[in-house]
Amino acid sequence: MRCEDLAERITDLLEGDVSPEEEEAAIEHLAGCSRCEVVLAETRDVISLTADHGAIRLTSVDRARMLGAIQAQATTSTGEAQTSE
Amino acid sequence: MGNSDSAGSVSNRMGTTTTSRSVAARVESLFEAHIDSVFNVGYRVLWNRADAEDVAQRTFLKALQRLDQIEDDRRERAWLLQIAYREAIASMRKRREVPTAPDKFPVVPAPGACPAEAAIAAEVASRLAVALAAMRDDERIAVVLRDVEGLPMRDVAEVLGIGHSAAKMRVNRGRSSLRQLVRNAGVI
Structure with a gap:
């Protein structure tokens, strides 16, 4: 899996909407790519932030x-x- | 969702005209359960408080004319937000002036929050609002529906009138865009 592929599948990954093979490929990529690891962590943060502070x-x-x-x-x-x- | 009430009268699911009292009670029940979400959708499309209130009013009035369309009570919110989104888009297309900045919105502190917590929450909400306003319209509303309103992806797709895959793509791109905006704003 390349960085661009992971970026396109982050929502699928976080929502568990991937096959076991795809999840394994993502985990393998993340283990060797600190940039994607940061992107994934920040995406989790932004989802929490929006849920906590985006409502009126x-x-x-x-x-x-x-x-x-x-x-x-x-x-x-x-x-x-x-x-x- | 079922057929609309062509007579324009307020009907229940048996097709009989309801009394004014039961209509008022039904309005209140729908309103109390969903007004914040309906208002949020209108506001995040139009960025203007008065316009968002108009959208909310039209949404509930239209909903009352179409109560027979609700096939599943669990999806009542998605159904209402679909009406709200369509009303907001119609308002956006009609208006002549686009706001240069979102209306400021006072944050109601969470119950039990101390003044310091409330102040921090207000600052974060304010920065988030600026970041949301800087997003593409279509991506912003997808993120609001999924992450603020917590709709399942199939309901996001239904509200936006697009397919499931397109909705997922829009949410994904929106989250990516918002991530960069809030990072630049020092919020994360």
């Missing part, structure tokens, strides 16, 4: 305001639909 949590005030607007529109639409039947 709206404040309770924003949630209440947005829900109110949606419910007002939804009930209006329902009332119109029922009236038209």
Whole structure:
């Protein structure tokens, strides 16, 4: 396995979506390639970082305001639909 | 996923029109479970808070018109995020001005976090947002769906309207791009 091949398969490797032969070839390559070893470790780090800090949590005030607007529109639409039947 | 409700009325899975009260309850249930994810998808496409709120509102209203399309409750989130993504893309194509920088977003501290932890988390989130904004649009949203929202790859593919292999490739390239961006930003 070459460095470019490993780079293309990192997501497959991390998600266990490779054959036993491919996994063995990747492990063999990583054992002799410190650059790819760093890339793999950093990819794991970036996945954790994104999972831990990439979400947005709206404040309770924003949630209440947005829900109110949606419910007002939804009930209006329902009332119109029922009236038209 | 099933057929849309051509009458445009709000229907349940038996095809009967629901009452206003049950509609309100259903909206609230969907909203409470998924609003952060829906908002996140809109925001990561449009980078504008007001536009992301519009996308969220349209997403839930459209979802209510199509409740009969949910075939599997476990995939309710993917179904909603697919609507949100399509709404966000439609908004992006319509708008005349592209934001030069993402709207700043206050980070809500995790429950129980001390002030120092909250400050560090806010700084990391801020740098990550800058890195995410610098990514290609198609790769960013794939990474957000897989790594932030935690969707299985098949749901990432479904939300984006692409094949499974293409979704995996997009996530892989996105992670590679983001890795280099956050490394340059000193986050990892």
